Amino acid sequence: MVTDNRSIFVIVPGFNEATVIRQTVEVLLQKNYSVIVVDDASTDTTRKTLSGLPVFYIRHVANLGQGAAIQTGIHLALKKNAQYIVTFDADGQHDVNDIERMINLLQHENADIVFGSRFLPGAASNLHLTRRLVLKTARLINYLASGILLSDANNGLRVMTREAALKIRITENRSSHNAQMQNLVKFNKLKYAECAVNVSYSEYSRRKGLKNINSIRILYDLILFKIFR
Amino acid sequence: MIPIQIVLISAVVFIAFYMYLRLRSSLLDAILIFLFCAVAVFFILFPDMTTKIAQWLGVKRGINLVFYCITLFFFFLILKLYSRMRRLENKFTEIVRENSLNRAEDLADKKDEIV
Numbered sequence: 608m609v610t611d612n613r614s615i616f617v618i619v620p621g622f623n624e625a626t627v628i629r630q631t632v633e634v635l636l637q638k639n640y641s642v643i644v645v646d647d648a649s650t651d652t653t654r655k656t657l658s659g660l661p662v663f664y665i666r667h668v669a670n671l672g673q674g675a676a677i678q679t680g681i682h683l684a685l686k687k688n689a690q691y692i693v694t695f696d697a698d699g700q701h702d703v704n705d706i707e708r709m710i711n712l713l714q715h716e717n718a719d720i721v722f723g724s725r726f727l728p729g730a731a732s733n734l735h736l737t738r739r740l741v742l743k744t745a746r747l748i749n750y751l752a753s754g755i756l757l758s759d760a761n762n763g764l765r766v767m768t769r770e771a772a773l774k775i776r777i778t779e780n781r782s783s784h785n786a787q788m789q790n791l792v793k794f795n796k797l798k799y800a801e802c803a804v805n806v807s808y809s810e811y812s813r814r815k816g817l818k819n820i821n822s823i824r825i826l827y828d829l830i831l832f833k834i835f836r
Numbered sequence: 837m838i839p840i841q842i843v844l845i846s847a848v849v850f851i852a853f854y855m856y857l858r859l860r861s862s863l864l865d866a867i868l869i870f871l872f873c874a875v876a877v878f879f880i881l882f883p884d885m886t887t888k889i890a891q892w893l894g895v896k897r898g899i900n901l902v903f904y905c906i907t908l909f910f911f912f913l914i915l916k917l918y919s920r921m922r923r924l925e926n927k928f929t930e931i932v933r934e935n936s937l938n939r940a941e942d943l944a945d946k947k948d949e950i951v
Contacts (some may be wrong), residue, residue, distance in 0.1 A: 659943065661942065662943050665937065671928075679936055778929075826927070834915075
């Protein structure tokens with residue numbers, strides 16, 4: 608019962624990811640997914656690197672943050688009649704084969720949204736111990752903020768149905784968008800599931816991705832999000 | 837009147853006047869500004885009154901009470917400013933998003949561009 612892959616839209620938000628984004632996108636295109644790259648005002652050659660590939664390219668004229676980039680991508684995907692919407696990190700840490708498994712789970716469980724998880728049994732990842740501890744703590748804090756407890760609250764890989772995407776409207780531009788998304792899932796009483804996904808941290812994504820120290824910033828954003836909703 | 841009182845009172849009057857001109861305020865704003873100004877001038881002229889009020893409230897010295905009030909006021913101000921900032925940011929986001937969606941392109945057509 609797998610639908611035409613062209614109606615599955617993968618949103619790849621990226622900020623200065625020119626060195627890796629083409630590779631990430633090419634793998635997605637091999638699976639025939641529709642790809643939307645949201646360039647969050649990169650100052651590198653992201654657009655040039657991608658030219659020639661059949662992807663939808665949107666560029667923010669000013670840097671807004673990952674949450675905002677995902678929301679912009681959702682807008683375009685809905686406009687293009689996407690049936691399923693996937694969010695996928697640009698740095699290549701996710702495994703493209705997980706998307707299919709997540710969509711199967713979504714259909715099988717009749718869920719509205721499936722979150723990827725690095726911590727469910729069956730997930731392979733090469734996380735550092737400190738990173739693991741930080742993520743475990745983040746999970747609890749996210750639970751307090753959003754009201755739903757996920758085994759991995761800050762995973763960039765998610766699949767949602769068109770109907771869910773219409774209800775999830777991210778207004779938290781920066782790092783607290785994860786919590787906000789889960790909050791909206793609870794608020795709209797959407798049915799969610801989790802799926803074990805593989806994550807491979809390259810030296811690149813370690814260097815580029817969120818550093819542990821940034822979790823303090825995320826916490827700060829989260830508190831503001833709770834106060835000023 | 838001691839020199840510091842002259843300095844403070846002229847500053848308060850100047851600021852109030854400036855605010856009134858700048859905001860082109862409604863009558864209510866004008867009254868509020870005038871009230872604030874009057875209270876400030878009153879306490880500048882009779883600083884011992886703050887101590888009286890403070891002791892009535894159970895605080896030792898007037899200056900401590902003023903300090904507490906200012907702290908609370910600033911905290912309130914920061915919250916107000918922050919929520920305004922967030923509203924502005926939301927508008928800004930909408931504009932940037934609208935703009936980017938209008939200019940969305942399919943890069944497959946851009947093959948001829950120099951890679």
